[in-house]
Amino acid sequence: MVEDHTLEALRGELDKIDVQLLNTIKARLDCCVQIALHKREHHIPMMQPNRIHFVHERAAQFAEASHIRADFLRQLYELIISETCRVEDIIIGHTGVGGQP
């Protein structure tokens, strides 16, 4: 059926977008690993509230300009940032991993 071809084509497009999204998430996490190594070397605190505020604010402005629900992007970034904080904490050594204080 014509509709099935259309759906298949759209899902093919969606699959490519999802792979890009997953690679982008990985690239963001990898970048945060580099940031954490830099913070550890230079004794910079993991938690940077001003930076987190900036990231949320940029997403809120993007949501408004792109007609995406702002609360959706806020929740998405809360999840993403909580994971980067967890990973950075492990690298910096504040969680007791590997017997560190």
Ligand SMILES: O=C(O)C(=O)C[C@]1(C(=O)O)C=C[C@@H](O)C=C1
């Ligand atoms: O910009 C930083 O310093 C980061 O470590 C990145 C990031 C983020 O995920 O955006 C994570 C933790 C910080 O507290 C602030 C922001």
